[in-house]
Amino acid sequence: MRYVLAPNGNLEAGATDWKLTGGATVLTENEPFFVGSKTDKRSLYLPSGSTATTRPMCVQLLHPTFRYFAKNRGSILLSTLLVEALVENPLTGKVLVVPAGVHTGGSNWHPSLPGVVLADLLTLLDRNGELAVAFRFRPVGLGAKWQIDDVYVDPFRNR
Numbered sequence: 258m259r260y261v262l263a264p265n266g267n268l269e270a271g272a273t274d275w276k277l278t279g280g281a282t283v284l285t286e287n288e289p290f291f292v293g294s295k296t297d298k299r300s301l302y303l304p305s306g307s308t309a310t311t312r313p314m315c316v317q318l319l320h321p322t323f324r325y326f327a328k329n330r331g332s333i334l335l336s337t338l339l340v341e342a343l344v345e346n347p348l349t350g351k352v353l354v355v356p357a358g359v360h361t362g363g364s365n366w367h368p369s370l371p372g373v374v375l376a377d378l379l380t381l382l383d384r385n386g387e388l389a390v391a392f393r394f395r396p397v398g399l400g401a402k403w404q405i406d407d408v409y410v411d412p413f414r415n416r
Contacts, residue, residue, distance in 0.1 A: 259411060260324065263392070264312040266408035268299040279307035288326040288366045288406040300406035303338070303396045305331070313345065313389040314410060322371045323392060325408040329362050336401035337361050340372055343391040357392065366406075 265274035271283050281304070287297045301309055327338060338360040344353045358372035392410075396403045 260409040261411075262293065263323070263408040263410050264314060266311070266325075266410075267293040267297055268301050268406065269293075269297055271299070274312040275301070276310040277301075277307070278309075280304045281307035281309045284404065286404070288328075290326070290366070292326070292407045297407075300326075300328075300404050301394075302330075303394060303401075303403045303405065305336075305396055305398075305401040308393055308395045309405070310343065310393040311391050311408060313343070313391040315387045316390050316410065322373050322411045323357070323409065324371055325369050326366055326406045327360055327362055327369055328366045328404040329364055329402070330404060331396070331402035332398065332400035333363060336396060336398035336403070338401075338403045338405070339395045339397055341393045341395065343393055345389045347388065354393075360403075366404075371411075 268275075268283050282302050283299050284302045285298055286300050288300060291297055303309055329336060339356075340358040340360065342355040342357040344355055345351070346353065358369070360369055392408065394403070394405055
């Protein structure tokens with residue numbers, strides 16, 4: 258797979274290319290592996306009731322798979338991080354919300370498992386065989402507080 262950084266997926270440009278709600282904010286703390294660059298300094302904090310949505314990006318059928326780094330800063334047993342794919346129908350402009358993953362985990366930074374958009378999206382392809390997808394991250398559960406960083410997507414496109 259050829260993962261590429263989602264638009265400002267490393268959050269080094271602050272909240273640029275992200276839609277943040279409910280108290281989501283950019284922090285000065287990077288995941289400790291410095292996957293993007295040794296100079297990276299930022300990540301995204303998601304308290305309970307917040308959302309963070311990437312800018313839409315163009316991908317092809319049966320993709321993207323995506324990965325990111327996460328850290329659970331809340332209740333380990335009672336909170337999860339939901340990831341949803343927002344897929345725009347090129348014919349109607351309406352957005353379909355597709356479950357893309359559920360993340361559980363501990364209080365240390367760790368990579369996510371690869372997430373996959375699990376839907377038959379054939380009818381949503383544009384004339385080039387592509388579609389626009391954004392990813393929404395949403396903490397749920399009692400005391401849910403998450404941090405994410407370095408969101409990468411495998412768009413499966415010929416470069």
